[in-house]
Amino acid sequence: MSSRVFQSVIIQMKDATDRCVGVTDEQGFVIACSELAMIGSHLDDMLPSIGEDREQTFTSNVRTFKLLGVVGSRFDYAVFVSGHDDAARSICILASVAMSEARINYEEKHNKATFVKNIISDNILPGDVYVRAKELHFVTDVPRVVYLVRQVEHSDVAALEVVQNLFPDRQRDFVLSVTETDIVVIRELTGEPGADDIAAIARQIESTVKSELGVKTVIGIGSTAYHLRELADRYKEAQVAIEVGKVFDTEKTIISYENLGIGRIIYQLPTTLCEMFLSEVFKKNPIETLDDDTLETINKFFENNLNVSETSRKLYVHRNTLVYRLEKIKKLTGLDLREFDHAIVFKVAMMVKKYLDSQNSARF
Numbered sequence: 001m002s003s004r005v006f007q008s009v010i011i012q013m014k015d016a017t018d019r020c021v022g023v024t025d026e027q028g029f030v031i032a033c034s035e036l037a038m039i040g041s042h043l044d045d046m047l048p049s050i051g052e053d054r055e056q057t058f059t060s061n062v063r064t065f066k067l068l069g070v071v072g073s074r075f076d077y078a079v080f081v082s083g084h085d086d087a088a089r090s091i092c093i094l095a096s097v098a099m100s101e102a103r104i105n106y107e108e109k110h111n112k113a114t115f116v117k118n119i120i121s122d123n124i125l126p127g128d129v130y131v132r133a134k135e136l137h138f139v140t141d142v143p144r145v146v147y148l149v150r151q152v153e154h155s156d157v158a159a160l161e162v163v164q165n166l167f168p169d170r171q172r173d174f175v176l177s178v179t180e181t182d183i184v185v186i187r188e189l190t191g192e193p194g195a196d197d198i199a200a201i202a203r204q205i206e207s208t209v210k211s212e213l214g215v216k217t218v219i220g221i222g223s224t225a226y227h228l229r230e231l232a233d234r235y236k237e238a239q240v241a242i243e244v245g246k247v248f249d250t251e252k253t254i255i256s257y258e259n260l261g262i263g264r265i266i267y268q269l270p271t272t273l274c275e276m277f278l279s280e281v282f283k284k285n286p287i288e289t290l291d292d293d294t295l296e297t298i299n300k301f302f303e304n305n306l307n308v309s310e311t312s313r314k315l316y317v318h319r320n321t322l323v324y325r326l327e328k329i330k331k332l333t334g335l336d337l338r339e340f341d342h343a344i345v346f347k348v349a350m351m352v353k354k355y356l357d358s359q360n361s362a363r364f
Contacts, residue, residue, distance in 0.1 A: 003023070003031040003032045003039075004032075005102050005103065005106045006023045006031065006032035006077075006099055006102065006103075007032040007033075008102075009095075009098050009099055009102050010022065010023075010032055010033065010034050010095075011034075013034070013095060013098070014034050017091055019034075019081050019082050019083060019087075019088060019091055020033065020034055020035050020038070020081070020082040021033070021034045021079070021080070021081050021082075021091065021095050022034065022035070022038060022039075022079075022080050023068075023077050023078065023079055023080070023099060024043055024046060024077065024078045024080060025076075025077060026074070026075055026076060026077070026078075027042075027047075028042050028043045028044070028046040028047055028078075029041070029042050029043075030042070030043065031077075043063070043080065045060035045061065045062060045063060046060070046063075046065055046078060046080070048060075049065060050065075050067070054067050054070045054073075054075060055067075055070060057089050057092055057093065059084035059088075059089075060084070061084070062082065062083075062084070063080045063081065063082055063083070063084065063088075064080065064081050064083060064084050064088040064089050064091075064092045065078050065079065065080045065092065066078065066079050066092050066093060066095075066096040068096060068099060068100055068103065069103075077099070077103075079092055079095045079096040079099055080092070081095060112136050112138060112170075112171065112174070113170070113174050113176060115132055115133075115136055115138065116174045116176065116186055116231065117174075117176050117178075117184075119228060119229070119231045119232055120146070120176075120178075120184060120186075120231050120232050120235040121178075121232075122232050126229055129228055129229050133228055138228065140227055140228045140229075141226060141227050141228075142188055142189070142226075143188070143189040143224050143225070143226055144186055144187060144188050144189065144224070144225045144231065144234075145186070145187050145189060145198050145201070145221065145222065145224055145225070145234075146184065146185070146186055146221070146222040146225065146231060146234040146235050146237070146238050147184070147185040147186075147187065147201070147202055147205065147219055147220070147221055147222075147238065148182060148183075148184055148219065148220040148221075148222075148235065148238035148239060148241075148242060149163060149182070149183040149184070149185060149205055149206075149209070149217050149219050150181055150182050150217060150218045150219070150220070150242055151181045151182075151183075151209075151215050151216070151217055152181075152216050152217065152218055153215075153216050154215065155180055155181045155215065156213045156215050158213060159183060159209055159213060159215055160175065160177045160183055162208060162209055162212050162213060163175050163183055163185060163205060163208070163209065166204065166205060166208060167185065167187065172188040173185070173186065173187050173188055174186040184235060184238075185205065186231065187201060189224070195256070195258075198221060198224075198256075199221070199254060199256070202219045202221055202254045203254065205217070205219060206219055206253060206254065216253070217253065218242055218245070218246075218253050218254075218255070219242075219253065219254045219255070220237075220238035220239060220240070220241035220242035220245070220255055220256075220257070221238060221241060221254070221255070221256040221257060221258075222234030222235060222236075222237035222238040222241070222257050223237055223257055223258050237257040238257065240257060240260075240264065240267070241255040241256060241257040241260060242255060243267065244260050244263045244264055244267045245260075246358070247263065247267065247354060247355055247358045248260075248263040248266075248351060248354065248355075249263075262348065262351065263351060263355075266348075266351055266352055266355050267355060269352075269355075271356060271359055274352045274355060274356050275356065277349070277352055278349060278352055278353060278356070281333075281335075281345055281346075281349045282333055282334075282349070283334065284332065284333060284334045285332050285333060287333075287349065287350070287353050289332060290329070290332065290333075294325065294328070294329060296315075297311075297315065297322070297325050297326075297329075298329065298337065298346070298350070300314055300315055301322075301326070301337055302343070302347060306337065306338065306340070306343055308322055308323065308326075308338070326338060333346070
């Protein structure tokens, strides 16, 4: 934080009051003041005067103070005004508000993490990305991966700090809180990134949060961004990965956008089109006419690559029994799952049905 920002605010306040107004660091050294000779001096009366309630003003024999950036027992700065009367208290409160606003504006302008958060949130124009990156000396064209870490079942505010500790280089890697449950990690990669390396980072995040906090997570991974301006799209991909995984890969806790396959296409289709597709595929009987045992048979058949012998073994039934069930499915639906083209249509139809069910349940 530049003391020049505080000093500029103090200069503007000089015309409004004849009191000495200044700012100290956490050790009590003056970093900005209306009396220039005091800059660099130490206020011995500050630290001993701090009260238990650090959000309130406090006074010494000669000055009134108010802390800035209070977090627990820590603080970043203190505003001081000469005197300990009501006027000094009022001026100190007003000065602290002005200093806080100046600090926030400065950090938003000069903080890389805030810049990155504005990019993924679409709060900055594409043309401004280049300008701000240059101002912040930000390397724009290195590979980066966006991870969306979503806490499920329950969340813990400490998760942000736990994840931040995994990525100590705050100039290259960014860990951002976007909602109560969602944390975004933007990891800079060295060399040509490999899928295994990218997935390994996600597993490390998942296991660390689980072991330290007992919090379960689902992690969506966007495709690699090769320029800063791509981060917003990659963040959206990570969101889509989690949403699609919630429908089609419910057992997975780490889902990559690049591995979503046909589920990604189905997820983007209008529900009316999906309903039309199902009605066209199942002309003879709707898919709802298939009971749970029949659906289990179908799923096992797909899991075993349409192999009748292997599927019957996994289902603990005779081969002829499985063939009978497949014939029954053919009569009900008009689709013979032993034929590759029919099997593809049926598999897609089952995924479409799953997607429609998820959409319907989300409405209620």
